[in-house]
């Protein structure tokens with residue numbers, strides 16, 4: 155039975171752990187899918203490559219506002235797709251080759267891992283060979299999450315896509331129905347509609363992007379309704395059907411909707427069940443996440459977990475941070491580091507972009523925190539005015555004394571603009587100091603932040 159100093163399950167963020175400091179360690183890496191994990195192969199990177207193409211398409215469509223008459227002659231979807239995966243697939247293959255053939259201290263197991271006991275795993279090879287049992291002095295569980303498909307769709311027999319497959323389509327569907335109203339739904343609605351599809355979004359809740367600040371969610375929902383067929387409180391009322399001509403029909407309280415392709419984007423569940431984490435003795439949260447402490451230690455000595463399988467935040471920058479903590483703690487148990495997820499930012503790369511850091515207005519209310527807010531329009535600062543932006547906003551939330559609590563942006567470059575607010579909230583810079591004690595380049599877009607901060611109705615002081 156092969157025994158290793160360290161066994162890592164999952165080649166997403168887990169693959170970044172063994173660096174040159176691990177050269178003396180006998181390391182095993184187990185992967186049952188494509189090397190490199192979600193972000194590289196089916197997540198952040200390919201989606202943003204499509205989003206960029208979609209942004210360019212929308213820029214062309216909106217160019218006449220600025221006196222530029224332009225139109226899109228043709229969307230070459232297959233070329234877009236092949237550019238995306240022609241760049242990504244070799245990176246995945248190269249990563250696998252490096253670990254498999256160029257690192258003497260690493261053994262790669264290409265197969266599905268299941269715990270059979272504490273720090274003991276059975277690996278069933280993906281190519282169908284006999285399973286191998288492996289053990290490790292230490293085990294890192296970085297096995298991620300997978301799309302959660304409602305039972306009524308999964309068992310309907312009707313073909314459907316998830317984010318894992320939809321980017322490999324052969325053509326842009328004429329009609330796309332997306333079930334869900336969260337991150338993935340909002341990003342793909344933008345991509346597919348910008349590239350030519352008629353999009354319907356059917357979500358269970360009363361608004362889109364309900365994890366956002368309530369005002370951003372409401373404003374985005376209103377904008378989305380102008381562009382897409384948005385069905386709210388529209389959980390499927392019956393299983394979908396497929397007609398003889400291939401048309402897919404979904405049902406909700408709003409009636410039947412026809413489409414050529416169905417995309418399910420109703421959340422992602424941690425892979426702890428398929429990994430049999432319980433057989434490994436690992437304590438779980440009720441939602442299936444592996445329970446970890448601030449050092450990313452699980453309930454079993456010598457077993458760490460990180461990323462989507464254990465985190466409350468299914469975000470790559472969080473998984474990267476947690477992987478860095480585990481990388482350090484494996485080497486330096488005498489001086490462990492702690493994960494700091496006190497201020498986790500996020501961005502939704504839809505149209506318009508959305509970015510968020512800190513508390514939402516509904517959090518402040520629920521927690522009884524005294525607060526003031528200011529919503530600054532992009533269009534009321536010089537660059538936003540030059541862009542003739544009509545929907546962009548920067549909302550800041552602070553205690554009446556100026557302590558920044560949260561910031562929420564919707565508009566062009568929101569994911570970039572939010573960074574100084576992330577810095578301010580993380581390092582405790584107050585609103586007045588941030589607004590008044592530094593220059594803000596005129597007439598640049600960050601003036602929307604400056605004016606939001608200056609507009610906060612703070613207590614005199």
Ligand SMILES: Cc1cc2nc3c(=O)[nH]c(=O)nc-3n(C[C@H](O)[C@H](O)[C@H](O)COP(=O)(O)OP(=O)(O)OC[C@H]3O[C@@H](n4cnc5c(N)ncnc54)[C@H](O)[C@@H]3O)c2cc1C
Nearest residue numbers: 164166167186187191192197198267298461462468469470
């Ligand atoms: C469409 C989409 C877009 C996204 N966009 C963004 C974004 O823009 N920004 C952002 O911050 N986050 C984004 N995310 C989230 C981000 O991709 C994840 O938070 C991150 O990739 C999680 O990393 P991880 O290492 O925890 O898991 P993963 O990268 O999923 O790695 C887990 C690996 O474990 C393997 N595995 C699982 N079970 C087993 C097993 N039993 N045996 C062997 N191998 C196993 C899997 O095949 C996988 O390769 C997006 C996600 C999706 C789906």
Ligand SMILES: NC(=O)c1ccc[n+]([C@@H]2O[C@H](COP(=O)([O-])OP(=O)(O)OC[C@H]3O[C@@H](n4cnc5c(N)ncnc54)[C@H](O)[C@@H]3O)[C@@H](O)[C@H]2O)c1
Nearest residue numbers: 334335336337338339357358359389419420421468501502
């Ligand atoms: N830009 C980014 O950082 C980015 C992009 C994509 C994904 N992600 C990560 O991946 C995670 C998963 O994304 P997601 O969009 O699948 O999940 P999500 O949790 O963001 O949204 C799920 C949506 O599906 C709806 N829903 C759930 N069950 C439903 C049902 N039966 N019928 C109709 N609607 C239903 C919910 O109301 C919600 O609107 C995100 O939470 C995020 O952490 C991040």
